[in-house]
Amino acid sequence: MKVLITGSAGFIGSTLALRLLERGDTVIGIDNHNDYYDPKLKEDRLARFADHPDYTHLRLDLADREGIKTCFETYKPQRVVNLAAQAGVRYSIENPLAYIDSNIVGFAHILEGCRHNDVEHLVYASSSSVYGANTMMPFSVHHNIDHPLSLYAASKKSNELMAHTYSHLYNLPTTGLRFFTVYGPWGRPDMALFKFTRAMLAGEKIPVFNYGKHRRDFTYVDDIVEGVIRVLDQPARSNPAWSGANPDAGTSLAPWRVYNIGNNSPVELMDYIAALEKALGKKAEMEMLPLQPGDVPDTYADVSDLVEQFDYKPATPVEQGIANFVTWYRNYFNL
Structure with a gap:
């Protein structure tokens, strides 16, 4: 596929690009x-795949309406994975x-690109x-999600609503994936595992919020990417049993779906440490x-x-995922 x-230089995006190239797909990042x-x-x-013959890289912002429009018209992708966002x-x-600029305006540009260029399936990152x-x-994706606690969360819910509208009006298959605390090699420096590792190796204290009483459904990046690929390969379908009298929050009469991707096994923050x-x-x-403001005590998918x-x-x-991260961290920073 093309x-x-x-977000192809991002944590999840770069791992996904590498996997798709390895299996023979053409990737535009x-x-x-x-x-x-x-x-x-x-x-x-x-740099791990930039020179691959089937990879093309564009330094482009989702908020650039004309740039995104030209990208779709030039490269004509069959399927799209939208992972770029202000995180x-x-x-x-x-x-x-x-x-607002990246997660809402930018996502609207992606939806328009898919609509006007016969994209077979749009998969996009939502969030726990x-x-x-x-x-x-x-x-559960069948639960109500009307009370977000941060604008980041609200922007991700907005993406799901926007995607539903395009699925309904233009018959565009869209699938939203609610990621649960992704971690692993090549991860983001603003996330807990990266920050904790850096501080501990420097002999500094680590900040432990909610007095360590958090539980998180930590999900290893390779597991996330495997889920993305499986979903990408099966475009979203309508749920013919859906009823407006008793609406299911996770499906629709339109070709629109949302799924959780998490480890289904929440871990106490103190056990993670x-x-x-x-x-x-x-x-x-x-x-x-x-x-902290905006945080929730527990996540469990x-x-x-x-x-x-x-x-x-x-x-x-x-335990294995963290060990893999530490090995990567020591190698990457020559420690």
């Missing part, structure tokens, strides 16, 4: 290489307009943060702090729809 990946974190890491991720719950509290104030565990201590061979000094429809379930234990 696949367009936005878009990334704006912004400085939300060190752009060198993005360049180094990209981070906490940064959305400081700089909310960055999320859409569950917001919902405390019913495990989180213990696994990192073991991998580093070093004890953590901790600063215990209250819950119900992935039964993904298991039933795609025969897929994440398989990497947290």
Whole structure:
């Protein structure tokens, strides 16, 4: 297939691009290489496959309407994976307009590109943060998500609503994937595992929010990418049993679906830190702090729809995933 990946120099996007190229697909990658974190890491991720004969890279911002339009018209992708977004719950509290530009305006440009160029399937990144104030565990795509706690979460819910409109009006198959705390090699420096590892190796205290009482459905990046590929290969279909009198939040009469991708096994934050201590061979000094604004205490994914429809379930234990990250981190920084 010819696949367009936005955010192709990002954590998940670069891993996905590598996998698709390995299986013989043609990949067009878009990334704006912004400085939300060190752009060198993005360049180094990209260097793993930038010279591949079936890869084309465009330094382009999703907010560039004409640039995105030209990209679709020039390369005519059959399928699209939209992973580019302004990430981070906490940064959305400081700089909310960055999320409007990238996650909402930019996503509208992707939808328009798909609509006008006969794209067979759009798969896009949503987030576990859409569950917001919902405390019913495990989180299910069939639950209500009307109470987001950050603009980042609201922007991801907006993506799901926008996609539904395009699926309904233009018969564009769209699938949203709600990612649950992705971690692993080549990860983002603003995420806990990267920050904790850096601080512990430097002999600094690590900030432990909610006094360590978080539970997270940590999901290894290779498991995430496997799920993305399985979903990408099967365009979203209508649910003929859907009823407006008793609407199911996870399906539609339109070719629109949403799925959770998580490990389906939440881990206490203190156990996550213990696994990192073991991998580093070093004890953590901790600063215990209250819950941060915009954060939720627990995440836990119900992935039964993904298991039933795609025969897929994440398989990497947290201890192994963290050990893999630490090995990569030491090699990458020559430690």
